Amino acid sequence: MASITLLGLRISVYTRIARLALEEKKVDYQLQEVDIFADTGPPEEYLELNPFGTIPCLLYGDFKLYETGAICRYVDEMFLGVPLQPKEPAPRARMNQIISVFDSYTYRPMVWDVYVQRIVIPGSGGRADEQLIAAALPTIQTALQQIDLWRGDSEFLVGDAITLADLYAYPMLRYFIETGEGEAMLASFPRLQEWLSQMQLRPSARATSFHSASDSEGGF
Ligand SMILES: N[C@@H](CCC(=O)N[C@@H](CS)C(=O)NCC(=O)O)C(=O)O
Known part of the structure; x- marks a missing residue:
């Protein structure tokens, strides 16, 4: 092979x-x-x-x-292994909708406008663009409200098995929550915070840490 x-x-x-x-x-x-x-x-x-x-x-x-x-x-x-997409049309559509929301509305605000401005740029001696950060937050809030609403009491973002929606959400939220703004916003979505903690424990999350293998991503 x-x-x-x-x-x-x-x-x-x-x-x-x-x-x-x-x-x-x-x-x-x-x-x-x-x-x-x-x-x-x-x-x-x-x-x-x-x-x-x-x-x-x-x-x-x-x-x-x-x-x-x-x-x-x-x-x-x-490849064989656990399916990552629901078979039924409605949950499959919801998964695709969540992926599209992350692609279209949250990747740039969460990662570039908040995480990079708040953590990466000051880390290399620059000054964060506060207007960019402030302007990014309402869109992120809307996206998280929608995702929290659609999810209801399911274990994962779509139903009770992991799907590609969880795999899209995790890395973006992982960066976002490293910022004060992200931590504060997630605190108002306790179910999402719990989901993030559970995702973090998965072997897949540990194997793909943004930081070097020995570095933990804990702390929330
Ligand atoms: N539509 C692309 C987006 C991927 C993407 O934006 N990746 C970032 C890194 S996380 C990148 O390559 N950025 C460089 C650029 O946009 O020029 C995909 O789904 O793969």
């Missing part, structure tokens, strides 16, 4: 989503780091695989695939 390589970065949200899918399916793969954020931009060889320059990209034999949603669904459908 050909081996699977995922090109991406350990610190990248979308790389982590794809890794979580591979881990949950118990598929062997190797992560090959590609520094798309280098000053010189993504490496030329990488742009030949994905001309948009985003990560991740999956290689399996001759098959090359970028776009995280496509990668996750391919991994789920191609």
Whole structure:
């Protein structure tokens, strides 16, 4: 059997989503780091695989695939193991809706406008853009309200089995909760906070930590 390589970065949200899918399916793969954020931009060889320059990209034999949603669904459908997508149309649609909400409305606000501004930029001596942070929060609040409402009392975001919706939500919320704004907002969604704590205990979450393997992601 050909081996699977995922090109991406350990610190990248979308790389982590794809890794979580591979881990949950118990598929062997190797992560090959590609520094798309280098000053010189993504490496030329990488742009030949994905001309948009985003990560991740999956290689399996001759098959090359970028776009995280496509990668996750391919991994789920191609390999044995626990299914990551509901079979019934309504929960499947809800899962896809949640993924779309994260892609369209929360990735940039949570990760770039709040986490990067609040943690990464000050960490390298810069000053956070407070207006950007403040402007990002209402959209995030709306998204979390919706997801909390749709979820009800289910164990996972859609029903009582893990789905791709959980795998999309976890890395974004993991970064967001490292900020004071994220911690405060999550405190008003106790069920989501509990879900985040449970997700954090999964072997897939531990195996894909944003930080080095020995670093914990605890503390909330
Ligand atoms: N639509 C892409 C988005 C992936 C994405 O935005 N990845 C980030 C890293 S977490 C990235 O590559 N950013 C660089 C860029 O947007 O140029 C997907 O689903 O894979």
